[in-house]
Every structure is written in C-alpha cells, then in structure tokens.
Amino acid sequence: MSEVTITRLDKAQADFSEKLDKLLAWESVSDDKVNQIVNEILQRVRSEGDAALIEYTNRFDHTQVESMAQLEMSRERLQQALDNLPQAQRDALEVAAQRVRSYHERQKGESWQYTEADGTMLGQKVTPMDRVGLYVPGGKAAYPSSVLMNAMPAKVAGVGEIIMVVPTPGGEVNELVLAAACLAGVDRVFCVGGAQAVAALAYGTETVPQVDKIVGPGNIFVATAKRAVFGAVGIDMIAGPSEILVVCDGDTDPDWVAMDLFSQAEHDEDAQSILVSPDAEFIDAVDASIQKLLPTMERKEIIETSLRLRAALIKVADMDEAAEVANRIAPEHLELSVADPEAMLPKIRHAGAIFMGRYTAEALGDYCAGPNHVLPTSGTARFSSPLGVYDFQKRSSLIMFSADGASEMGKVASVLARGESLTAHARSAEYRIKD
Known part of the structure; x- marks a missing residue:
C-alpha cells in the first residue's frame, strides 16, 4: 500500500478559512431519486399497513415471510440471546449498560412549582413520552452499543413502551443486538428496516404500534424517511458522518493519536478525522505513525479513503488558536490530548462530547464511559446536544x-x-x- 496523502493546513495561511470550509462541507440532503423512493414507501406503508411492510421486507432483506408474526421477536428470544452470550461479552455488555444507566439517571428532569404571594401557582410538569421507536442497523453493521445508548435514556425517562426495529437481511440476526435489547428493557422487536420501518413506526400498522418519537442511526434511506415523517412524530436528529477532532500539545504518543484518528475513519469513507496542534514536528510524527499503522488495520481501505478525502492535519500558533479552530469546527467528538485539559475546557464552547486527557480515547465513549454516544455532527454542536433523558420527556407549563x-x-x-x-x-x- 502506497502512502496516504492527508490534507495539511496552517491557521496562518491567508486562505485557511476557505480551505477549512471546503474540507468540512457535507451535503446531507438526499437526492431526488432517494426522496422519490422513500416517499413512495412511506405512502404505501401508511395506506396498506402490514401488507406493504411485509412486501418491502421480503424485497429488500431477501426474506420470504408471510405474516408479521414471523417478523416479531419475543421477549423469550431476547432473553435467550442474552443467556447464550459468551461470558466475556455478557459481562462487558452488562458493565456498559450499568454505566450508561447510571450516567443518564442524573439527567432526569423533575416537575417543579412555586406559589406567589397572592396564592398564584406556577410550575412545570415533566412527563415521559408514551411510546418511542428505536431504529437499529442490522446485518453485518450491527451495533449493540447503539441499542444501549438509545434505549437506556428512554427507559430512565420513564417511557411506557420502547419498540425496536432492526433489519435482518437474509435472515441474519445479531445476537449481541438482541441481548442488548433485553438488557435495556426494550418491549417489542420487529425484524424490519429501511424507510418502511420508519413509516411503520411513524404511522402505525395493524401490528406495529405508532410511536411518539423515532431515534437511532440508519442509512441514507432511513435518514431521508426520518426527515420526511418529522412533524407526524419527533426524531432525534439527521446525523452526518462520524467526526473526531484531536487537539494535542505535542506530548502524546503519536501512535495513540493516529489510532484515535483511525477510530472514526474506519466507520465509513465519509467520516472525518482532524488533528490540531501547534507542534509541527509532532504533526509530522503523527503522519509517520499513520503511514506505519494503516497497513495493519482490517478496514484499511475505508480508513485510507476517509483520510485522503476528508482528514486534515492542522498547524496552529498556540493552544488558544487550537481552541479557536475547535470551536469553529464544532466537532462531534473532541479529544483534548493535553497536559491540563481542565484548564483548556473553559475555552471550548462547541463540541458534542469532550474527551479530556491523554488516556481518554474516544472509543471509550462509544461503548462504556457512560455519556451518550449519539452526538450532533456536521457542526450542529453549535446548537445541539447529545441524546439524553430530556429527549424522551415533555414539559408542560402549570398555571393556576x-x-x-x-x-x-x-x-x-x-x-x-x-x-x-x-x-x-x-x-x-x-x-x-x-x-
């Protein structure tokens, strides 16, 4: 494998902002063909219900089911998946679930009220949603961590019923995903995916109940469908490709930083990995580590494409300028790989999640740190927050x-x-x- 060429930028360059804007540009709007396909699927599921859902599932997932009963997983089946996991996997899943639950319990909003001198009472009533839908990617791209991150805050919020949809292309079921659903307290699981699953959740069918909100990641058809049904139901967000921005003072092991950049680049070719540092020699060292380590990666082709198309190594004058660039980018994941991250924290205004210190790999946040890994992308951290308990609660004003x-x-x-x-x-x- 030849060396991968990664974009180099310097904050001192006159055209830095223009080049950075071009690098960050991401068009998340679906093309006309995708919109047309999705709109047809939404209309058919809305009008034909289960029949359309079964037809689309057979067509797109290459299955041969005749009834919705064949597409629903029982609670016993979920429990079986959990019970049959290898002990190491079950232990890891349970630790992750406990940490995610513990973190989100601290987010729970409570109702409040106060009484004025003349006896007037004002307040706020916090109420969980009745029912939410959780979309989980299926097949080979199966993410049990996504189940925990989406279902746990809903459960902590007190949501009455959680409905999970997960495609099983060719009948391929991921046992870890089912085990995670069991641990997270998911109530019903349907083996359907794509825009048709989003339609079923948004409008309801004879078998799939209508939900109040749909959360969870998916491909371009799922994202387009979520955008289209917003208003009929709530949605979490329209997520772009995964991103990581590492701000480093030059004293972290360059192999660590290179691998942290890989950890997002391996998601897909559109993922974005950026390093910002005032130390030119360190940037060179990280580049050298990238070239050294890339041939050892199982997903090296995906990583190579991601790095070549969307990655950047950015030189800044000092750590204040590094913070300025970080705020300009407003990344999904921000690593402060510096000697004193707490001192730098007040300068950071926009980031989905902030990983502080040299030992805090972003990957820990994806699985078991506790905070949610569903985060705003494409600069939306300027005005958006991580998924949390508050996303599954409604607030009503009280006036008497x-x-x-x-x-x-x-x-x-x-x-x-x-x-x-x-x-x-x-x-x-x-x-x-x-x-």
Whole structure:
C-alpha cells in the first residue's frame, strides 16, 4: 500500500478559512431519486399497513415471510440471546449498560412549582413520552452499543413502551443486538428496516404500534424517511458522518493519536478525522505513525479513503488558536490530548462530547464511559446536544391563578391584548378583574 496523502493546513495561511470550509462541507440532503423512493414507501406503508411492510421486507432483506408474526421477536428470544452470550461479552455488555444507566439517571428532569404571594401557582410538569421507536442497523453493521445508548435514556425517562426495529437481511440476526435489547428493557422487536420501518413506526400498522418519537442511526434511506415523517412524530436528529477532532500539545504518543484518528475513519469513507496542534514536528510524527499503522488495520481501505478525502492535519500558533479552530469546527467528538485539559475546557464552547486527557480515547465513549454516544455532527454542536433523558420527556407549563392574581394580571393582559387589537383576549381577562 502506497502512502496516504492527508490534507495539511496552517491557521496562518491567508486562505485557511476557505480551505477549512471546503474540507468540512457535507451535503446531507438526499437526492431526488432517494426522496422519490422513500416517499413512495412511506405512502404505501401508511395506506396498506402490514401488507406493504411485509412486501418491502421480503424485497429488500431477501426474506420470504408471510405474516408479521414471523417478523416479531419475543421477549423469550431476547432473553435467550442474552443467556447464550459468551461470558466475556455478557459481562462487558452488562458493565456498559450499568454505566450508561447510571450516567443518564442524573439527567432526569423533575416537575417543579412555586406559589406567589397572592396564592398564584406556577410550575412545570415533566412527563415521559408514551411510546418511542428505536431504529437499529442490522446485518453485518450491527451495533449493540447503539441499542444501549438509545434505549437506556428512554427507559430512565420513564417511557411506557420502547419498540425496536432492526433489519435482518437474509435472515441474519445479531445476537449481541438482541441481548442488548433485553438488557435495556426494550418491549417489542420487529425484524424490519429501511424507510418502511420508519413509516411503520411513524404511522402505525395493524401490528406495529405508532410511536411518539423515532431515534437511532440508519442509512441514507432511513435518514431521508426520518426527515420526511418529522412533524407526524419527533426524531432525534439527521446525523452526518462520524467526526473526531484531536487537539494535542505535542506530548502524546503519536501512535495513540493516529489510532484515535483511525477510530472514526474506519466507520465509513465519509467520516472525518482532524488533528490540531501547534507542534509541527509532532504533526509530522503523527503522519509517520499513520503511514506505519494503516497497513495493519482490517478496514484499511475505508480508513485510507476517509483520510485522503476528508482528514486534515492542522498547524496552529498556540493552544488558544487550537481552541479557536475547535470551536469553529464544532466537532462531534473532541479529544483534548493535553497536559491540563481542565484548564483548556473553559475555552471550548462547541463540541458534542469532550474527551479530556491523554488516556481518554474516544472509543471509550462509544461503548462504556457512560455519556451518550449519539452526538450532533456536521457542526450542529453549535446548537445541539447529545441524546439524553430530556429527549424522551415533555414539559408542560402549570398555571393556576388565585382570584387576586387573576385580577391584577388581568389588568396587564387587558392592556397588552387591546394593544394587539385582540378584544376577546382582553375581555376574557377583564371578566376576572375585581371591581
């Protein structure tokens, strides 16, 4: 394998911003053909229900099922998957599940209220969603960690029912995924995938219940379907390719940094891995480590393509400038591979997850650190947050005026309503004003 050429940028270059923008550019909008296919699938599942779902599953997953009963996994089957796991896998899955649950329990929002001097009560009622749908990629691209990260916060939030959909192309079932569903407390599992599974969750069929929100990753057809059904149901996000940005002061082992960059590049050819450092010699050392280690990787072709197309090694003047570049990129995963990450933390404003210190590999966050690995991509960390318990809870405002409070605030509302020429609003409030 010949050496992979990785884009080099320097913050001091006059055209740095232009080059960085070009590197970061990612078009997540589906093309017309994908939209047309997805819209047809959504309409057919919405109008024909189970029949369309079975037809599409047989067509796309190369199965030969005749009824929805054949596509639903029983709770006993999930338990069997968990019980039959090799002990090392079961132990690892249980540790990860416990840590994810423990972290998310600290996010749980509680209802609150307060009473004003005149007896008026104001507050907020926090209520979990009734039912959510969890999309899990299937076949060879199976991610039990995704099951835990999506189902656990929903469970902690108190969601009444979790419905999981997972394609099983050619009847291929991933036992780890089923075991994770068992551990996470998933209520029902259907072996369907693609846009047809999203449609079933969004609109409901004779067998698949309609949900309030759909979460979980998928391919371009799944992402397009989620975008299309948003409004009928809630969705978590439209995720772009995975990203990692490593900010390093030059004192971390370059092999470690190279492998951290690989950890995202191996996801797919569109993943993005970036190193930012003020140390030019260290950047050269990491580049050398990349060339040395790449031939040893099982997914070296995918990594090589990702690095060549979308990776960058960025030279900055100092660590303040490194923080500036990090905020400009607003990465999904940010590693602060520096001597004193806590001192640098106040300078970081935009990142999905921040991995602090030389020992904190991003990979730990993917599986067992505890915080959620469903994170904003493509710069959306500027305004978005990791998936959490709060995504599965709704907040209702509580308002109860006393007679005295209604009289006083009625005068305020009356003036404002008449200022907007909304007379019924004004008179409704004025009825409660005491003489």
